[in-house]
Amino acid sequence: MTWVPMDLLKRYAAGERDFRSANLAGADLVKADLSEANLRGANLSGAKLLGASLIGTNLREANLRNANLQANLQEANLTGADLTGVDLREAKLQTANLRGANLTNAICVAADFSEASLSEANLRGADLSRAKLAEAALNRANLTDAILNGAMLEAANLTNAILQGAALELANLTNAIMNGAILELANLQGAHLSRARLSGATLIKANLSGANLRGANLSWTTLRGANLSRANLYRANLSWANLSEGNLQEAILIDAKLNQVNFRNTSLIGAIMPNGRTYE
Known part of the structure; x- marks a missing residue:
């Protein structure tokens, strides 16, 4: 059913909450309050939701392609939603459920996904620069070529996530769980990975x-x-670990565990080894 935004907002104000499968493509819902509404399967492609309140709103499997979602989506249900190309800059998505959602090429700069579920989500090419993803669930998520420079990923779960070619310069991944993650060709220059768990991860030619x-x-x-x-x-x-053909020049390896490490053709010039001596 196609809805006129003003009619929908009037019915919402009157207490109605069930607007599932509503057609609101291109609708102007700037600063609208649709908290706790049921918009499951709704068509909101191209909709303008700047400043809207969508706290706890059910947007499961909704079409939000290219929508402006610079809104409050705390605790919202976006499971399986299509968020391709969506604008989520500075959006609030704390504890939101985006499991299996499609965020390909989404703009999520400085968005807050703290404790949100993004398991199995498609974030390929998404811009998550400076985004807050602390304790977020990103296991099995596709972050191929995503931009996460300066992102806060402390204690995030990235188990078996795909981060091939991702930009993670200066990202905070302290205590992150990244076992089995694929980070081939990823840029982690200056990243904070203290106490991160990367057992079995692939970091071929990563920086x-x-x-x-x-x-x-x-x-x-x-x-x-x-x-x-x-x-x-x-x-x-x-x-x-396989460190063959790598560059560990001037790296600090004091008290590191190096049992059965493959150092074939690896450069260790200037590295400080476990015994405290500099490799020459």
Whole structure:
């Protein structure tokens, strides 16, 4: 059913909440209050929702392609929603459910996804620069070529996530769970990865120059051809890791676990080894 925005807002004000499958394509809903409304399966493609209140709103499987969602979506249900190309700049999405949602090429700069569920979501090419994703669930999410520079991902769950070619420069991944994640060709220059769990992760040709990996678990990790120059690996666990053809020049490896590490053709010039001596 096609709705005129003004009629919908009047009926909402009168207490009606069920607007499932509503057709609101291109609707002007700037600063509208639709909190707790049921818009499951609704068509909101191209809609203008700048400043709208959508707290706890059910937008499951809704079409929000290219919509302006610079709104308050705290606790909203966006499971399986189509958010392709959506504008979520500075949006509030704390504890929202975006499991399996499609956010391809979405603009999420400085958006707050703290404790949100993005499991299995498609974030390919999304711009999440400076986004807050602390304790967010991103397991099995597709973040191929996503931009996460300066993002806050502390204690986020990125188990088996795909981050191939992702930009994570200066990102905060302290205590992040990244076991089995694919980070091939990712840029993690200067990233904070202290105590991060990266067991079994793939970091082929990744850039970790100057990264803080203090106490990180990199056991069984593939780092072939990776750049770890000047990285801080103090007390990191690199047991059984593949560091062949990599660059560890001037890296700090004091008290690091290096059992069965593959250092074939790796440059260690200037690296400070577990015994405190500089490699020459």
